[in-house]
Amino acid sequence: MLPAVVKLCCGISYPHVRSMTGKRMTSRRVNMRSVCNSSSVVFCRTAACGRGSVRTGALSPAERGSHHMSCEEALNEALEIVESTDGWKLDLAEKNGDVIYSKALKGNRKVFRLEAELDASPEELYEILFLRVEEMHRWNPSITSIRVLKQVGRNTMVTHEVSAETAGNLIGQRDFLSVRHSSRSGSRVYLGGAATRFESLPPQEGFVRAEDGPTCIILHALPHHSRKSRFIWLLNMDVKGWLPKSLVNKALPRAQLDFTKHLRHHLTGQTQESRT
Numbered sequence: 001m002l003p004a005v006v007k008l009c010c011g012i013s014y015p016h017v018r019s020m021t022g023k024r025m026t027s028r029r030v031n032m033r034s035v036c037n038s039s040s041v042v043f044c045r046t047a048a049c050g051r052g053s054v055r056t057g058a059l060s061p062a063e064r065g066s067h068h069m070s071c072e073e074a075l076n077e078a079l080e081i082v083e084s085t086d087g088w089k090l091d092l093a094e095k096n097g098d099v100i101y102s103k104a105l106k107g108n109r110k111v112f113r114l115e116a117e118l119d120a121s122p123e124e125l126y127e128i129l130f131l132r133v134e135e136m137h138r139w140n141p142s143i144t145s146i147r148v149l150k151q152v153g154r155n156t157m158v159t160h161e162v163s164a165e166t167a168g169n170l171i172g173q174r175d176f177l178s179v180r181h182s183s184r185s186g187s188r189v190y191l192g193g194a195a196t197r198f199e200s201l202p203p204q205e206g207f208v209r210a211e212d213g214p215t216c217i218i219l220h221a222l223p224h225h226s227r228k229s230r231f232i233w234l235l236n237m238d239v240k241g242w243l244p245k246s247l248v249n250k251a252l253p254r255a256q257l258d259f260t261k262h263l264r265h266h267l268t269g270q271t272q273e274s275r276t
């Protein structure tokens with residue numbers, strides 16, 4: 001009952017989600033769910049009543065569409081995809097050990113799973129990738145800006161992201177409107193995201209609004225290393241616009257490798273800073 005109420009009052013829709021997998025999530029992750037549940041309730045209450053710093057208001061039934069998903073369902077959906085064992089093919093393998101696997105979901109949408117090892121603890125990465133998400137454009141030239149439009153507690157936020165128009169990016173500039181959510185299970189940190197609609201920020205003129213998610217990042221500490229993590233990132237993106245699939249499916253894993261490269265570079269700077 002509660003999830004249904006949550007979804008109803010949330011006014012956040014994930015139109016593409018169900019058509020993609022054709023099923024709903026089961027509650028496998030008991031401890032994670034309880035963390036998520038509490039924050040999504042707060043989130044939805046705030047969204048529906050317009051309390052908090054940004055008034056969102058409730059979306060009209062037409063805007064809402066017929067498919068709803070709560071933040072936690074989106075994260076679970078992404079985890080289900082990333083942890084599935086069938087259908088993955090090696091897409092790219094870098095000399096430094098970074099690998100990307102890809103898999104076609106129903107509807108022939110390709111998703112990508114990057115696996116890398118990073119010199120930072122899950123906690124440090126959580127700080128960089130979630131708490132300080134608005135600073136990402138400073139160290140990642142693929143991103144022009146990220147704004148937190150709404151923050152609900154520590155674990156959930158609505159963000160607007162604009163990707164950069166860089167020479168290496170064959171796809172062109174995009175903007176995204178996502179709900180982002182974090183949760184933990186022991187020493188693991190999960191970051192989830194999915195495209196959403198937000199009344200006060202309809203698609204912008206001159207921008208192609210792409211849809212990110214359901215997507216997730218899993219951060220977990222490597223055994224016997226206090227400052228090393230395994231970084232697993234599911235990229236599940238509909239870039240929209242008329243583009244050949246072959247081009248998109250080349251650009252997306254490239255974008256993942258670039259992201260990881262910039263993140264590493266940023267981490268090196270941070271380590272030097274903390275030593276001086």
Ligand SMILES: CC(C)CCC[C@@H](C)[C@H]1CC[C@H]2[C@@H]3CC=C4C[C@@H](O)CC[C@]4(C)[C@H]3CC[C@]12C
Binds near residue numbers: 163174176193217239
């Ligand atoms: C190829 C073109 C279209 C897109 C290139 C830019 C892509 C790689 C950028 C644009 C927006 C970015 C996302 C913006 C916000 C977050 C939330 C954070 O907690 C983890 C990283 C994550 C999920 C970023 C991953 C990289 C991202 C998806």
